[in-house]
Amino acid sequence: MTDALAPAEAATEPAAPAGGGGLGRYLAAKVGAALLSLALIVVLGFLLFRALLPGDAVRTMTRGRPVSAEGLAELERQYGLDLPLWRQFLRYLGNLAQGDLEQSYTFRVPVIQKIGERLGPTLLLVGVGTLIAVALGLWLGQRTAWRRDSPFDRTATGVALVLWSAPTFWVGLLLLSATSGLFPSGGITYPDTPPGFWPQALDTAHHMVLPTLTLVAVVYAQYQLVMRTSLIEEMHADHLLTARAKGLTDDQVRRRHAVPNALLPTVTLVFLHLGLVVSGAITVETVFSWPGLGLLISEALRAPDYPLLQGTFLVLAAAVVVMNLIADLLYRVLDPRVRAA
Amino acid sequence: MGRVRGRQWALGAVALVAAASAGIGAAGPAGAQERGATLRIAVTQEVDSLNPFLSYTRTGTDILRTVFEQLNTASAADMSPEPGLAERWEPAEDKLTWTYTIRQGANWSDGQPITAEDVAFTFDLMLTDEVARTANGSYTANWESVTAPDERTVVVKTKTPQTTMTALDIPIVPEHVWAGVDVGAEPAFPMVGSGPFVVTEFKESQYTRLRANKSYWRGAPKVEGIDFVYYKNSDAAVQALRNGEVDLVNGLTPTQFDALAGDADIERNNAKGKRFNELIMNPGAATADGQPIGDGHPALADARLRRAIAQAIDTKTLVDKVSGGYATEGGGYIPPLFSTYAWTPPADKARRFDLAAANTALDAAGYARGGDGVRVDPASGRPLDLRIMLHASKTFDTQSAQYIQGWLRDIGIATSLQAVSDNALNEATTGGAFDLVYSGWNGNPDPDYILSLQTCAARPNADGKGATPDSFFCDPDYDRLYAQQAAEFDPAKRAEIVKRMQEVLYDQAPMTILTYDNALEAYRKDRFAEFTVSPQPDGFIMNQQSYWGYYSATPLAGGAPSNTGTVVAVVAGAAVLLGGAVAFVLTRRRKATADDRE
Numbered sequence: 001m002t003d004a005l006a007p008a009e010a011a012t013e014p015a016a017p018a019g020g021g022g023l024g025r026y027l028a029a030k031v032g033a034a035l036l037s038l039a040l041i042v043v044l045g046f047l048l049f050r051a052l053l054p055g056d057a058v059r060t061m062t063r064g065r066p067v068s069a070e071g072l073a074e075l076e077r078q079y080g081l082d083l084p085l086w087r088q089f090l091r092y093l094g095n096l097a098q099g100d101l102e103q104s105y106t107f108r109v110p111v112i113q114k115i116g117e118r119l120g121p122t123l124l125l126v127g128v129g130t131l132i133a134v135a136l137g138l139w140l141g142q143r144t145a146w147r148r149d150s151p152f153d154r155t156a157t158g159v160a161l162v163l164w165s166a167p168t169f170w171v172g173l174l175l176l177s178a179t180s181g182l183f184p185s186g187g188i189t190y191p192d193t194p195p196g197f198w199p200q201a202l203d204t205a206h207h208m209v210l211p212t213l214t215l216v217a218v219v220y221a222q223y224q225l226v227m228r229t230s231l232i233e234e235m236h237a238d239h240l241l242t243a244r245a246k247g248l249t250d251d252q253v254r255r256r257h258a259v260p261n262a263l264l265p266t267v268t269l270v271f272l273h274l275g276l277v278v279s280g281a282i283t284v285e286t287v288f289s290w291p292g293l294g295l296l297i298s299e300a301l302r303a304p305d306y307p308l309l310q311g312t313f314l315v316l317a318a319a320v321v322v323m324n325l326i327a328d329l330l331y332r333v334l335d336p337r338v339r340a341a
Numbered sequence: 342m343g344r345v346r347g348r349q350w351a352l353g354a355v356a357l358v359a360a361a362s363a364g365i366g367a368a369g370p371a372g373a374q375e376r377g378a379t380l381r382i383a384v385t386q387e388v389d390s391l392n393p394f395l396s397y398t399r400t401g402t403d404i405l406r407t408v409f410e411q412l413n414t415a416s417a418a419d420m421s422p423e424p425g426l427a428e429r430w431e432p433a434e435d436k437l438t439w440t441y442t443i444r445q446g447a448n449w450s451d452g453q454p455i456t457a458e459d460v461a462f463t464f465d466l467m468l469t470d471e472v473a474r475t476a477n478g479s480y481t482a483n484w485e486s487v488t489a490p491d492e493r494t495v496v497v498k499t500k501t502p503q504t505t506m507t508a509l510d511i512p513i514v515p516e517h518v519w520a521g522v523d524v525g526a527e528p529a530f531p532m533v534g535s536g537p538f539v540v541t542e543f544k545e546s547q548y549t550r551l552r553a554n555k556s557y558w559r560g561a562p563k564v565e566g567i568d569f570v571y572y573k574n575s576d577a578a579v580q581a582l583r584n585g586e587v588d589l590v591n592g593l594t595p596t597q598f599d600a601l602a603g604d605a606d607i608e609r610n611n612a613k614g615k616r617f618n619e620l621i622m623n624p625g626a627a628t629a630d631g632q633p634i635g636d637g638h639p640a641l642a643d644a645r646l647r648r649a650i651a652q653a654i655d656t657k658t659l660v661d662k663v664s665g666g667y668a669t670e671g672g673g674y675i676p677p678l679f680s681t682y683a684w685t686p687p688a689d690k691a692r693r694f695d696l697a698a699a700n701t702a703l704d705a706a707g708y709a710r711g712g713d714g715v716r717v718d719p720a721s722g723r724p725l726d727l728r729i730m731l732h733a734s735k736t737f738d739t740q741s742a743q744y745i746q747g748w749l750r751d752i753g754i755a756t757s758l759q760a761v762s763d764n765a766l767n768e769a770t771t772g773g774a775f776d777l778v779y780s781g782w783n784g785n786p787d788p789d790y791i792l793s794l795q796t797c798a799a800r801p802n803a804d805g806k807g808a809t810p811d812s813f814f815c816d817p818d819y820d821r822l823y824a825q826q827a828a829e830f831d832p833a834k835r836a837e838i839v840k841r842m843q844e845v846l847y848d849q850a851p852m853t854i855l856t857y858d859n860a861l862e863a864y865r866k867d868r869f870a871e872f873t874v875s876p877q878p879d880g881f882i883m884n885q886q887s888y889w890g891y892y893s894a895t896p897l898a899g900g901a902p903s904n905t906g907t908v909v910a911v912v913a914g915a916a917v918l919l920g921g922a923v924a925f926v927l928t929r930r931r932k933a934t935a936d937d938r939e
Binding site for chain 1: 379381387389390392395397471472474475477479482525527542544545546548550570571572573574576577578580581583584585586763764767770771798809870879
């Protein structure tokens, strides 16, 4: 899951100097850009899957079942696939304007309902996973930077790099067979767990261990490495020398003077990554049959279930755009230099 | 200082690991062992819908067959029609009118009697409502009318003779539940049914829970219920079987199947399968009205070339090396499992693997070798350089294609391999844009559909829609025989015709059947007695044409019938885990504060 560094760099570039600046202008520019991206996503979401994904939805879905030519035609009519592409597009836009993401071919329920059902498990997995990864990454990043080139640094950085470059799928399966029988092999709860809140919650926690571990293992490295790099840059700053001269301990210097400055790029990265991580969970969800959005997408791709793909694409892409926007705004709040620019 | 911090870090890590393993130790094994007499089955395909009119996935229909009794059920022994809801059935002299006598004394799971009106209601719905035809409409497409003259009799009139009238794969629904309901909506649970089990809960992408139908007319099942648990990843499903989280798994790969051999608690079932793998040789793809489409190599229109290619493929090697022995060598079009209709090429007609003979045949047919050793098509002047298109996701395709490429090279045919996604492959096949392409189908007890794929009418219309073509084969003899078998109600006579059709296919070779896959299954023999397989003796437990496998599930004594233990253990385990984590964080914080004071 090597996703987030490039967009982070792009977004941390200072905003184009808007002559005269001002918060209002800055906001308007950023929000405008976000809206434009959203509009592009809407169009792309429709064209992308129809243009790039080969396959005939109706035939793939009915493959193996005895279905006559009339049956196929009837299904196409039900799905609106018999219409020319431009009319399908107009219909899609019309529905979208009313907040309707259309109906899934495979599940025959509104896409928005499907996404709603699956969002919860994904947010739970990704939320907990990201929290742990951020905490672990930032902590290791500081420690390794502060004691650069020590055996600890070498080991921790090496391990992080190895895990970061390992395929998610492989890490997941490895964990699964290594912990043989200690944790559930898939799903979010067992069917026979009593319905009360606590049994369900604890069973869910039990099921979450392996997917969370996998997710953390493959994403924490980027937080660690970015934190490490920015702290190393910070370490030679003059104000740290001043702090030491004041008689502060090494630890206090690190915590009070070095880390706050080094946190800036990392915070941006965290927010950017929040948008991406939902889609990044696809592989983890697939390995552990975690009933979230990622699993939904991989099912939708098989058909291909166009409305479902469009819907999930729209939601995931919008999440990235919104998180980008938040990162931009947050950066301005955190860093006085951007405000002054 | 550094050293002290390092030690603290290490201690903290050790503490966390210890806490975690304590929790794991308490939760893990218990979670696997104790459960009620519920059969837990891992399925690797998602249920699309449990609406009996809409579901067309393998898993969905498999579940629905155990929930809704059909008019006829397929016998366990050889999948031939056997009484289900219908005690008797009879076609009239005109071969168009069928009279079914409905069983007396059978009830729906809510206690209401099952009557002919329920059957007529279901069929009528499919005749009048487009949505109700979604999954099973092909059976009723040719029907004129349905009536229920009395409580026990259903009369169906068809427009032309239809052989599938005793193999109608249509769930019959209760009128008192479905009348006036939106037929496209998901049904409410528990779903009122007539089969050995009732669906009580459905969590999409997670599991489907079935409980025993105590009032089932054949007698209540011996298990309390069945849970179909969804695993997206089949390696995870196998792991779940090893751990005892599930009791039955199917769809195993040869590697997975072999790996389970050493496990004393697991019984494996190496069943003959319904599926065949074929290599289609584009015989000149055309639309239904005869317009050529696609870009197949013109030389493949020559049956002599197609036969030579078929002869150059060593199916025995494919079975042994690619399928690990878990397959049968290809022969006739219908898999040998369907013994009534299967046809094996007789010794005097069978093409045995023989590269020299294939070379001689190609020489004789005028395909002379060019300077690079590749033969040239005398008609078009094009070298025999063929594309082999295969499913990138299927191990069988990717591995066997290497062998086939080698053999074809030996007979002077150059090939390039194109591994693509399933959808891309299907699209290319439908459009005739291929030379050689992998395909495969699951057979049915009634051969009509699988045979129809090779008729002229199965070819698509001009825009590539309107039908599901397989090989674009179009042969008047074959089509005539197809029409004959469709009107022949005597199984023995029909089988004769069906075998002749397969002979035509074998001789014309628009495709060559490579292998019939075995169905590899495994179950926990420490928890369950042997299951009834179908067909017998080499059949499978899951994905039968009926419910015999699931209905026969017999829990063994000793499996603790309570899940309280599981929950207590899970609760305890998670509590320890959480406690450990909290304790770890707290110690870290205290130490950190101490550092600050230094």
